[in-house]
Amino acid sequence: MIPSFELKRNYNQVRKETLAALDKVLESSQFILGPAVAQFEEEAAAYLGTSHALGCASGSDALLLALHALDVGPGDKVVTTPFTFFASVSAITRLGATPLFVDVKEDTYLLDPQALLEAMDDPAVKVVMPVHLFGQMVELDEVMAKAKAKGIKVVEDTAQAFGAARRVGDKIIKAGTWGDIGGYSFFPTKNLGCFGDGGMVSTDDEALFQRLSRLRVHGAGDQYYHDEVGYNSRLDAMQAAVLSVRLRYLEEWTEARRAVAQRYELMFAQKGLDEFVTLPREAANNRHVYHQYVVRAKDRDALQAHMTAQGVATRVYYPLSLHLQRCFAFLGYQPGQMPVSERLTSEVLALPMFPELTADEQQQVVDAVAKFYR
Numbered sequence: 001m002i003p004s005f006e007l008k009r010n011y012n013q014v015r016k017e018t019l020a021a022l023d024k025v026l027e028s029s030q031f032i033l034g035p036a037v038a039q040f041e042e043e044a045a046a047y048l049g050t051s052h053a054l055g056c057a058s059g060s061d062a063l064l065l066a067l068h069a070l071d072v073g074p075g076d077k078v079v080t081t082p083f084t085f086f087a088s089v090s091a092i093t094r095l096g097a098t099p100l101f102v103d104v105k106e107d108t109y110l111l112d113p114q115a116l117l118e119a120m121d122d123p124a125v126k127v128v129m130p131v132h133l134f135g136q137m138v139e140l141d142e143v144m145a146k147a148k149a150k151g152i153k154v155v156e157d158t159a160q161a162f163g164a165a166r167r168v169g170d171k172i173i174k175a176g177t178w179g180d181i182g183g184y185s186f187f188p189t190k191n192l193g194c195f196g197d198g199g200m201v202s203t204d205d206e207a208l209f210q211r212l213s214r215l216r217v218h219g220a221g222d223q224y225y226h227d228e229v230g231y232n233s234r235l236d237a238m239q240a241a242v243l244s245v246r247l248r249y250l251e252e253w254t255e256a257r258r259a260v261a262q263r264y265e266l267m268f269a270q271k272g273l274d275e276f277v278t279l280p281r282e283a284a285n286n287r288h289v290y291h292q293y294v295v296r297a298k299d300r301d302a303l304q305a306h307m308t309a310q311g312v313a314t315r316v317y318y319p320l321s322l323h324l325q326r327c328f329a330f331l332g333y334q335p336g337q338m339p340v341s342e343r344l345t346s347e348v349l350a351l352p353m354f355p356e357l358t359a360d361e362q363q364q365v366v367d368a369v370a371k372f373y374r
């Protein structure tokens with residue numbers, strides 16, 4: 001079976017260093033915050049080119065902390081996409097705020113900047129939360145300018161795009177550092193993953209950094225003195241140690257993912273399957289880090305069953321647009337309101353994608369797809 005994702009080959013490359021790093025934490029007995037977390041935060045901030053990075057318990061918490069730090073609450077609207085993982089939107093409703101969904105673009109699966117700009121005219125909009133889905137950045141060029149002009153804050157869900165970047169004018173902007181706060185996930189399958197749950201927020205704003213620092217430790221400034229009620233949401237020292245090792249390899253692994261994507265393109269081109277399968281597109285000016293390699297396929301469900309029978313694991317991200325989830329029924333959205341997102345849910349299929357995937361394995365994947373349509 002060719003897996004859709006696998007970690008074993010990856011771990012073998014860094015096994016020695018990882019075990020040494022873990023041993024160091026175990027010897028130090030400093031498991032909550034402490035030097036290992038501080039070191040990783042410094043390294044992550046340097047990699048991203050941002051002033052502050054702050055570890056937290058998960059990507060879901062990163063988004064929750066970010067919105068809380070911006071005082072998002074009842075009566076506020078947060079503009080975001082219905083075509084994303086659940087946690088992007090639950091962060092909004094958990095604070096009592098209202099998600100305002102905007103449809104996505106068919107070719108990139110990302111929020112449509114034009115629709116985003118229009119949604120920002122709603123006076124209740126406090127935050128825009130773009131999701132850099134599958135590994136490439138949403139086009140925020142005009143959105144950022146409008147947000148600044150209107151005092152709307154921007155929180156980037158960067159859970160799937162650590163290392164992605166975009167050229168804007170003569171600047172290269174890393175995913176998560178464009179808006180006011182970036183939220184990252186280190187869930188094991190993410191491009192930069194740890195060996196459990198983990199997450200991070202980043203910001204260039206000193207006041208937001210101070211607020212976020214308090215919120216992750218129960219809202220305490222000085223220990224046992226609480227100015228507000230916060231969370232228990234810290235990055236484990238063990239996970240931070242693992243992440244420091246893995247961050248050193250991230251560029252190499254990202255380039256390997258991009259090479260995998262390029263090979264898929266060549267292999268599919270040789271089969272002439274254009275009328276059945278649409279490959280993912282790297283938008284102009286973007287550095288796509290291919291967290292997932294998601295195609296749109298005719299007869300998706302039948303193709304997926306065929307692939308399983310052929311020994312190729314595939315996944316569907318995502319089978320139900322979030323505006324139609326039962327738990328969000330109270331928002332009052334109806335089928336047909338987000339036509340592109342809804343259509344994508346029945347067309348998308350994620351093919352195997354991880355840095356160590358071999359050309360032979362990829363050829364088997366592409367052959368299996370071709371066999372289905374012939």
Ligand SMILES: *Cc1c(COP(=O)(O)O)cnc(C)c1O
Pocket residue numbers: 058059060061084085087088131157159160184185186187197198199
């Ligand atoms: C993974 C993910 C999250 C949540 O991250 P966790 O670490 O699993 O809590 C949020 N948003 C998106 C788009 C994700 O893919």
